[in-house]
Amino acid sequence: xxxxxxxxxxxxxxxxxxxLFVLSFLLPEYYHGLLARIMVLxxxxxxxxxxxxxxxxxxxxxxxxxxxxxxxAGLAVIQLGWGVPLAFLGGIGCGAVLALLIGLxxxxxxxxxxxxxxxxxxxxxxxxxxxxATWTGGDQGMVVPQPARxxxxxxxxxxxxxxxxxxxxxxxxxxxxxxxTLAIVRSRYGRxxxxxxxxxxxTKMLGYDTFSNxxxxxxxxxxxxxxSGAAYALxxxxxxSNFASVQYSILPLLWVLLGGAATTLGxxxxxxxxxxxxxxxxxxxxxxxxxVGIALILLVLFFPKGILGSIRxxxxxxxx
Amino acid sequence: MHFGPHLLLAALEGLxxxxxxxxxxxxxxxxxxxxxxxxxxxGEFFMLGAVLAWAITTAIGGHPALGFLAALVxxxxxxxxxxxxxxxxxxxRLNYNPEATIVATIGMLYIIQQLALTFYGPEARPVEPPxxxxxxxxxxxxxxxxLSVIATSALLLxxxxxxxxxxxxxxxxxxxxxxxxxxxxxxxxxxxxYGGVFALGAxxxxxxxxxxxxxxxxHYLMGQDPLLLxxxxxxxxxxxxxxxxxxxxxxxxxxxxxxxxxFSPTLAKIIATLLxxxxxxxxxxxLFGTASR
Numbered sequence: 001x002x003x004x005x006x007x008x009x010x011x012x013x014x015x016x017x018x019x020l021f022v023l024s025f026l027l028p029e030y031y032h033g034l035l036a037r038i039m040v041l042x043x044x045x046x047x048x049x050x051x052x053x054x055x056x057x058x059x060x061x062x063x064x065x066x067x068x069x070x071x072x073a074g075l076a077v078i079q080l081g082w083g084v085p086l087a088f089l090g091g092i093g094c095g096a097v098l099a100l101l102i103g104l105x106x107x108x109x110x111x112x113x114x115x116x117x118x119x120x121x122x123x124x125x126x127x128x129x130x131x132x133a134t135w136t137g138g139d140q141g142m143v144v145p146q147p148a149r150x151x152x153x154x155x156x157x158x159x160x161x162x163x164x165x166x167x168x169x170x171x172x173x174x175x176x177x178x179x180x181t182l183a184i185v186r187s188r189y190g191r192x193x194x195x196x197x198x199x200x201x202x203t204k205m206l207g208y209d210t211f212s213n214x215x216x217x218x219x220x221x222x223x224x225x226x227x228s229g230a231a232y233a234l235x236x237x238x239x240x241s242n243f244a245s246v247q248y249s250i251l252p253l254l255w256v257l258l259g260g261a262a263t264t265l266g267x268x269x270x271x272x273x274x275x276x277x278x279x280x281x282x283x284x285x286x287x288x289x290x291x292v293g294i295a296l297i298l299l300v301l302f303f304p305k306g307i308l309g310s311i312r313x314x315x316x317x318x319x320x
Numbered sequence: 321m322h323f324g325p326h327l328l329l330a331a332l333e334g335l336x337x338x339x340x341x342x343x344x345x346x347x348x349x350x351x352x353x354x355x356x357x358x359x360x361x362x363g364e365f366f367m368l369g370a371v372l373a374w375a376i377t378t379a380i381g382g383h384p385a386l387g388f389l390a391a392l393v394x395x396x397x398x399x400x401x402x403x404x405x406x407x408x409x410x411x412x413r414l415n416y417n418p419e420a421t422i423v424a425t426i427g428m429l430y431i432i433q434q435l436a437l438t439f440y441g442p443e444a445r446p447v448e449p450p451x452x453x454x455x456x457x458x459x460x461x462x463x464x465x466x467l468s469v470i471a472t473s474a475l476l477l478x479x480x481x482x483x484x485x486x487x488x489x490x491x492x493x494x495x496x497x498x499x500x501x502x503x504x505x506x507x508x509x510x511x512x513x514y515g516g517v518f519a520l521g522a523x524x525x526x527x528x529x530x531x532x533x534x535x536x537x538x539h540y541l542m543g544q545d546p547l548l549l550x551x552x553x554x555x556x557x558x559x560x561x562x563x564x565x566x567x568x569x570x571x572x573x574x575x576x577x578x579x580x581x582x583f584s585p586t587l588a589k590i591i592a593t594l595l596x597x598x599x600x601x602x603x604x605x606x607l608f609g610t611a612s613r
Contacts, residue, residue: 058419105601112358112418113600116551120597123548127590250426257423287438293430297410300420300427 006186009320013182016265017175024167036167038268038275039174040231045259045267046181047224048252053262054185055217056197060115060249061122064102065222067244068095069229071129071136074239077148079135084151084160088230095226096219098125103218107211119246126244141240149234166235173231174268177224182264184220185320193217194262225252254292257299260306264320269307325459327578334577335570336466336535339473340528342569344546345553346480347524349565352554354497354517357411357421361428362525363547365403368432369395369526370538371440377447385450388534396526403522407515416514429543436540449534469531476527481562493517548589549576552596 020039027035044066051057073091076082082090106117129136136142149160151169158165184190195203196210204210233239242248251274252267259270274295278288303310312319348362372395377387406428414420453464484490495503496513504510525546536542553572557564572592579588 058422060422105597108601109604112356112422113604115419115422116358116555117597117600120551120593120600124590124593124597127586127593131584131586131590253423287434289430290434290438293427293434296427296430297424300423301410301413304420 043228045255051221061118063248064125065225066229069226073230074233091230099222260308263308330581334574338573343528345550347521351521363543364432365522366525367543369529384448388450396523399526400519444537444539
């Protein structure tokens with residue numbers, strides 16, 4: 001990573017955000033809704049990238065953090081009758097606490113064991129959702145009622161079911177997380193994370209406490225994923241156990257690999273690309289899992305750096 | 321039924337699960353032990369075995385035993401061939417890098433599952449057992465076929481153990497497992513050993529599946545539970561240890577059978593998965609394994 005003027009990086013990211021803002025007024029209705037969903041899921045991918053891309057820890061259980069946000073926010077609205085902002089914070093809080101717990105346990109392992117342990121904890125989380133079906137709705141899931149999905153500031157109230165409000169809320173969340181990850185990655189702390197990824201022993205020898213740095217990364221990553229889940233529950237109104245299944249642990253990995261691990265914009269590109277590939281191919285075949293499978297294999301075989309990673313390597317060395 | 325016979329029935333059912341599980345987990349353990357590859361697609365090889373068994377028995381027809389025996393031979397061979405191709409085309413080119421191979425085998429999982437759904441369909445289909453002899457116990461009758469599954473599995477496990485410890489092939493495999501670079505230096509064709517072991521691991525899963533189809537049915541999603549349970553067994557038994565794998569399979573199979581009969585199956589799975597995760601966190605070498613080198 002070459003040293004570049006921060007202005008260049010920040011203006012690129014602000015440009016992407018501005019482009020997404022303008023697209024809101026240009027896109028036809030169907031793609032408008034799709035892009036809102038993609039932005040929320042791209043936040044999930046950014047959270048995943050934080051850990052996988054920058055620290056090099058491959059987790060196969062991030063669905064549990066997404067689901068913690070999803071159920072934390074959804075249950076707070078449905079069962080406790082909380083307002084939207086409080087429920088959103090509640091969802092994020094659930095994810096952060098879960099991430100801290102999982103981090104404390106799972107970071108005792110490394111390599112393959114880390115992947116299997118995270119996958120197993122996520123499986124336990126998934127089964128718990130099914131087991132407590134009376135509260136969680138089991139595999140049927142739950143619908144967050146429309147009247148509850150309203151943001152009110154004094155006299156004015158914004159209905160999250162309105163497409164424009166939904167798009168702008170998704171964009172706001174996306175922008176905050178994008179700029180936050182950019183800031184983290186460019187900070188001293190971000191460099192320590194990359195150092196851990198490249199050579200943990202040496203980083204330790206240089207006097208850094210690698211365990212607590214990694215733990216912080218797990219918590220940040222889990223919190224971002226939970227924010228995405230909470231936003232998903234409140235914006236799209238559905239809370240379901242399939243979001244906690246193994247498949248949703250694999251999807252962010254796929255998005256990040258496709259877009260480019262350890263690039264700030266890669267998660268968005270990967271999510272966007274994969275969504276449109278599935279959208280286009282679903283016109284011809286219902287076998288979209290086949291596409292996911294082939295994409296995964298081709299990616300690890302031929303493009304292990306992903307789209308943005310390859311671009312950075314060839315042309316734009318300054319890309320964050 | 322009283323509690324005693326009830327428990328006996330649960331234990332017998334648990335033993336059948338253990339027998340199939342031990343074979344499946346043996347394949348996973350071989351592949352991990354020798355190649356250091358975590359094969360996430362292992363459950364799909366299991367599923368393929370079952371689906372192929374259905375296809376072969378339907379194609380052959382006639383007496384159920386005939387079709388079943390044909391399936392027991394042909395299905396594992398086909399699955400082994402598919403695994404060999406996958407190993408050559410994908411895993412080898414990745415240089416067996418642990419993280420890349422996990423991602424690649426996840427890809428294989430999706431591809432195999434989707435192809436099974438497309439060509440086999442979403443239905444669960446039964447395969448007739450080769451014989452339908454019931455053994456009459458004082459309290460209940462029990463399927464003779466289920467008991468024969470336990471016996472077959474035990475025989476195959478013993479045979480594997482003999483091959484691993486008493487033959488030259490076994491010696492080569494163990495040498496590769498112990499230190500692949502030194503093995504290569506001594507003229508062992510490590511690449512070919514890897515290919516063979518990967519195919520063998522898939523075949524073990526396929527055999528287990530053919531044995532279980534007459535009891536449960538063939539379904540395109542049936543690979544998920546065996547995958548998770550095999551992981552659990554392999555981890556508890558210690559990665560790459562055959563004896564540990566068998567002991568753990570019996571332990572997990574029995575407790576799964578007994579807990580599921582008296583409590584909820586979901587609860588049984590939650591407890592088992594959580595326990596295993598904790599084993600991995602606090603005793604990474606497994607309960608029976610030796611400390612890692």
